[in-house]
Amino acid sequence: MSRGSAALCMSEADLPKGAAVVVIGAGVTGLSAAWWLARDGFDVVVLDKGIVGWEASGRNGGGASHYQSPLFAEEQRLWPQMDDLLGYPTEYQRERIIIQRDPDLLDHYRAVGRMCSAMGYRVDDLDSQQAQDMVPLTDQSCLGGIHLRFGGHANPQRTVQAYAWALQDLGGRILQHCPALSIETAGGKVVAVDTPRGRIACDALVVAAGSQSGMLLAPLGVDFPLASARAEMIVTEPAPLMRIGGVDGNGLYGRQTLRGNLAFGGGPHEWIDMDEAGPKARPTSPLIRNLARRVAEMFPKAAHLNVIRSWAGVIENTPDGRPILDRLDHPANVTVATMSGVGFGLSPASGHAVRDLVIDGACSFADITKLGLARFKNLEPDWREQRGWAA
C-alpha cells in the first residue's frame, strides 16, 4: 500500500469506540444536526451507507422558501449567514420568482402570494411586462407571476459538503461507506450502533437516514411510516445569468445555477421498493421530455439550449407529507428526523431543532409538537395502499 492508500480508509483502530451522539445518515438533515451539536461541543459521529449527500440531499431543486414550516423563520434567519457560519460556499441566493403562462395557475399562485403576505412574508404581484423585465428568458407568453421577497435557493451538493467539512472542522467525524446495521439497546436506552467496521457506543442517537429510517427503527418497536419514490430533474448548458436565478413555475421547481445552467424538475414520481442498502438504481425516464417541454415553454428564449444531463433522486414521504421531528419516549435517547421530501432548504433550521431535541428534549425556537410521531399512532397498516403509494 502506498502512502495515499494508507490514508484512504480509516483502519479498524481508527473507528471511534464511542461518541456522545451518533447520527445515522449524512444527508443535509443529519449533517446539519451533527454540525449544530458539534458547535455546542458535543462529540459527534455521523454514519452513512455511502457518500455524504448521495441521496435526495444532493439531488433536489435547491429551494429554500418554505413558508408552511414552523422552522421557516429560523431558516430565513440562518441562510444569509450560512456561508460564514460553515466556512464554505453554499451558493445561497436570495428571493424567488414564480411565473405562469396558465391563467388558473397564475390565480393559484397569486392566492399563495396573498397568503404569504398575510403571514408577514412580502410577495409582490408581477404583471406580464414586469415578469418579462425580471426574467429575461421568458417572453409575452408569460402572463405574470409573483416575486417572493423572501426565501431563496442554494446548491444542494455544495451545501451538503459544506456541512460535512464544517462538522469536521469542529472535530466531528463522518464515516462514509459505513452503514448502521443495527441499534443496540439496554435499560430502555440506545447504547450503541453496530456497523460492519465495529460497534460505536453512544449516549444519544439521531436517526436521519431518509428512506432507511423506518427499517432501522422497526427493530426498536418504533413504527416510522415512510414511502419512497423516485423523482427526476434535467439540466441544460448555461444560459446568460438572470438577476434572480430562483425562477420557476409552469409546473416546475428549480433554479438557474450561478454557472447559468437551468436545473428543473417536477411532474409525476414513481413509488418504489426500498431496502437497507438504498435504491437499487436511480434512472430517469422519458419524463425528461415533459420536463424539457415545460422549461422550453417557461423560458422560450432558452429553448435552443442543449439539455446535457438528467438525474433522479429518491425521496421519502410521510403519510401526510409533513416532517417528523421528534424525540422518542422509548428508547428515550433517540431523536428521529425526516423532512418528507422538503428538507434541503429547511436544513439550517432542522439541524437546530434536532440539536435542541437531543440536548434539551424540546425545540427552543419554535413549536414543532405537531410534527411528532404520535400523530401516526392510529395509522392503518395499509396506509400506502390507501393512498396509492405502494410500489
Added chain:
Amino acid sequence: MTVRDVHAIDGKLPAPDARFDVVVVGAGSAGTAAAIAAAEDGASVLLIDENPVPGALIGSDVPHFYGGRMTAAVQQPARMLEQVFASNPALETAFAAGVDVRLGTCAWGLYVNGPALRALPGPMLGIADAEAATMVGFGRLVLATGARDLVLGFAGWNQPGVMGAQGFAALLTRYDALASRRIVILGSGALALETALLALSRGIAVVALVEVADVVQGPAALAAQVAAAGVPILLGHTVAATRGGIDGVEGVTLTPLPSPAQEDALEIACDTIVLAIGSAPATELLDAAGTLPSETIHLIGDAATVTRPDPAYLQAWATALGQHAPPDTIVCQCEEVTRADLLGVQPPRYLDRPHAMAARSLASLLNDGPAHPDQIKRLTRAGMGACQGRRCRDQVACLLAQQQGVPLATVPIASFRAPVRPVPLGILADWQESAAMTAGWDVWFGIPTQWTPYAVIGTPEEADHVAGLGGTMHV
C-alpha cells in the same frame, strides 16, 4: 378497491411513437451490415446514425475529440451529408433492402424497466434529429455505436490541434474535413500504429510516435510498416510541453522518462497531437440506462470488440503526462477546472474561495473514504459541462487513482446520464404530451397536506386550506 395516486407516473409514459422489429444505432460497417441482414430476413428495420453531427457539436467535441482541427467544411450540412453517403456505399444497399435509414439522427436515451423504473410500457430508445425527438420501440436493439476517445491531458492539450484517434479518423475518412498536415501520435499500440498508417496513406506527415513504455505496444508487423515509412517511435518518452500560436499547436517538446534531463529534450514542429493511447467502447446508452447487453439488446462492431487499454498502462501515461503538467493545466475544458482545482477540490472561479478551503484537498477528502468521480464533479464542476465529460472523464479517474494510490481499475468512471448527446430543450420536448401526463402533472408530489401552514394544522380552517390550495405548490 385499488386506490391510484393520480400524480404517480404509472400509466403516464406513452407507448413509443413508432416500433420496429430491429433498431440499429450506428451506420458504420457493422451496423449497416446488421441492418441489411435483418431487412433481408423480412424484419422492419430502422438504422440511425448521428452523422453528420451539427457543426456546433463537432466544435464541442461531440461525439469524438476533434480538437478544433476540422476545416470549415463541417459547417456545410449538405456537404457533410454527401460525405457520409460517399464514405459508406453500403448505405445504398440498406435503402434498397428497405431499411429506414435516418442520418443526422442521434440516440440520446435508452429506457428499459428495472427495479427503480417500472412505468415504461416497454423498452424504448429516444432519438432526435434537427427537427424533433421521437421515442422508438424495438423487438431487438443493435448498438453499433463504435468507440470513444480516451483523453488524457498535458500542458497545452486544451488548444486546437490536440485530438483523439477516433476524432482524427472521423474527420479524415468520414468527413474529409481534417485540417492537420503534420502530426505527432501519442501511443504505440494498434490504434496508434493504424492511425499513423491511415495518416500516411492520406499524405499527412507523421513526425513521430511517442510511447511512455519501453517497448512498442502494438503488433510487430504494423510497427514494421510504420518504421519502414521512416516514422520514429520514441520509446520511454513523454510530452513535457507544447508550443502554440493563434491556430493552436505548433510544436511539442518530448523528454525521456523517468527523470528528464533538459539537454535530452526533443523539439518537434507539428500542427496536431493525436491521442492514440486507447479507445473505449461507446456504451453510454447502456451505461446511462444502467443495463447490460441482453437477449434483446446487442453490441456489435467496435462497440463490442474494442477493449480499453490495460488500466496500468493508461495510468502510466496519465502519470507521465501529469509530471510535466503545471498546476494551472486545464483538466475540464468546459468548466475551466485546472489540475490544482481538482487536487484541491476547489469550487469554481465564480465563487469565493474562503480561507477554510485552503485546508481542503482531494487528499483530505479521501480520508473520509473512497471518493466517487461524481462527487468530485459536484465539488469542482469537472465533467459538468456542455461536452458531457467526454474530454475529462478518464483524466479525473486517473487522477483519483493516482491520489489514492489504488489501481485505476478500482476507480469508477463518472456516470453517463441521459441525454447522452446534447439535445436542445425545444427538440427534446414532448409537444404531443399524453392527456394523462398533463392531467396528473404536479410540481411536487401533489400531497395537499404538505403545504398547510403550520399554524393552521389542527384548526377548523385546515380542511378548507387543504381543499383550497390543493397540491400544486412548492415555493
